[in-house]
Amino acid sequence: MTKAIRISAVGGPEVMEYVDVDLPAPGRGEALIRQHACGLNYIDVYFRMGTYPQQLPAGLGMEGAGVVEAVGEGVTHIKPGDRVAYAGRPPGAYAEARVLPADVLVKLPGAISFETAAAMMLQGLTVQYLFRRTFRLQGGETILFHAAAGGVGLIACQWARALGVTMIGTVGSDEKAALAKAHGCVHTINYNKENFVERVKEITDGKGVPVVYDSIGKDTFTGSLDCLSPLGMMVSFGGASGPVPPFSLNELASRGSLFVTRPSLFNYIAKRDDLEMMAAELFGMVESGKIKIDINQRYALKDVAQAHRDLESRKTTGSTILLP
Numbered sequence: 001m002t003k004a005i006r007i008s009a010v011g012g013p014e015v016m017e018y019v020d021v022d023l024p025a026p027g028r029g030e031a032l033i034r035q036h037a038c039g040l041n042y043i044d045v046y047f048r049m050g051t052y053p054q055q056l057p058a059g060l061g062m063e064g065a066g067v068v069e070a071v072g073e074g075v076t077h078i079k080p081g082d083r084v085a086y087a088g089r090p091p092g093a094y095a096e097a098r099v100l101p102a103d104v105l106v107k108l109p110g111a112i113s114f115e116t117a118a119a120m121m122l123q124g125l126t127v128q129y130l131f132r133r134t135f136r137l138q139g140g141e142t143i144l145f146h147a148a149a150g151g152v153g154l155i156a157c158q159w160a161r162a163l164g165v166t167m168i169g170t171v172g173s174d175e176k177a178a179l180a181k182a183h184g185c186v187h188t189i190n191y192n193k194e195n196f197v198e199r200v201k202e203i204t205d206g207k208g209v210p211v212v213y214d215s216i217g218k219d220t221f222t223g224s225l226d227c228l229s230p231l232g233m234m235v236s237f238g239g240a241s242g243p244v245p246p247f248s249l250n251e252l253a254s255r256g257s258l259f260v261t262r263p264s265l266f267n268y269i270a271k272r273d274d275l276e277m278m279a280a281e282l283f284g285m286v287e288s289g290k291i292k293i294d295i296n297q298r299y300a301l302k303d304v305a306q307a308h309r310d311l312e313s314r315k316t317t318g319s320t321i322l323l324p
């Protein structure tokens with residue numbers, strides 16, 4: 001048996017229960033890991049609320065780091081005793097120990113702690129694909145990135161600085177603006193006080209930006225399209241304010257033949273070679289000191305409901321971990 005979070009209904013933070021669950025031996029292609037830390041991500045809220053449906057009862061959490069205790073048949077890339085981390089399906093990371101598909105696990109370099117790994121795998125691999133694969137930044141661009149002081153956001157600020165990209169970041173408070181700036185975001189816009197479309201036009205002398213990375217969804221989608229220069233790309237990668245409502249493709253033509261994509265990390269890491277390449281690049285950025293992972297909130301695993309409340313009420317900054 002092991003302690004884990006389970007939900008038997010979708011809903012508010014109160015549906016998460018801290019319970020004893022069976023810990024089976026790993027089957028073919030699986031591994032059993034004892035976790036030292038798990039990551040908290042906004043996607044966990046979507047699963048908890050049922051925005052992303054799954055069969056119930058179910059676990060929650062997509063990210064963790066720990067030590068391999070056992071591997072099933074056919075697993076050769078890791079062995080008991082290895083330090084590993086992951087961001088991947090299926091949900092179930094909120095646990096002291098778990099069995100999961102071994103192909104999501106990567107070995108951790110000695111310089112990266114379990115806590116740092118649990119805080120950065122999902123958010124850091126996301127910034128990797130957003131900046132290096134979805135719209136490949138070359139350096140020299142000016143970009144718009146929403147929620148710049150969040151978990152994904154603070155990593156994006158630092159990655160943009162390292163690439164020589166001028167990042168315009170939106171934030172919900174002046175304190176968050178200062179934090180984003182300290183991490184390399186060149187211009188900040190407090191979208192609770194300022195019209196972000198007007199400010200982006202001002203900053204770019206009316207030209208707009210070639211790419212917007214938008215994880216806010218419902219509240220910002222149309223404004224984000226208005227910030228793009230002709231042939232620009234809208235990367236809609238989340239919906240913290242709610243899903244993007246249906247819209248007419250003509251909206252893209254009238255704004256200058258725009259592109260829109262709705263990417264998910266799990267498609268980008270589905271091939272093992274891609275996962276290894278992306279993880280190596282992320283580890284390199286952290287080991288070189290170009291990116292520092294800010295763990296600004298830590299909660300005991302059993303207090304996960306409070307962690308969700310704080311995340312949803314926009315109280316958190318940077319990354320958050322849960323400690324089993």
Ligand SMILES: NC(=O)c1ccc[n+]([C@@H]2O[C@H](COP(=O)([O-])OP(=O)(O)OC[C@H]3O[C@@H](n4cnc5c(N)ncnc54)[C@H](OP(=O)(O)O)[C@@H]3O)[C@@H](O)[C@H]2O)c1
Nearest residue numbers: 041042150151152171172215237238239240241264265314
């Ligand atoms: N598609 C993918 O592959 C992928 C992967 C990872 C994450 N994501 C998405 O990226 C986003 C950031 O994830 P994260 O885990 O790093 O979370 P986070 O940015 O730390 O937290 C979400 C932030 O969104 C902002 N926000 C704006 N409107 C909000 C609202 N109505 N309710 C709650 N928050 C609101 C808040 O910042 P302000 O107060 O500054 O506005 C809040 O702090 C999420 O939307 C997530 O789903 C997508």
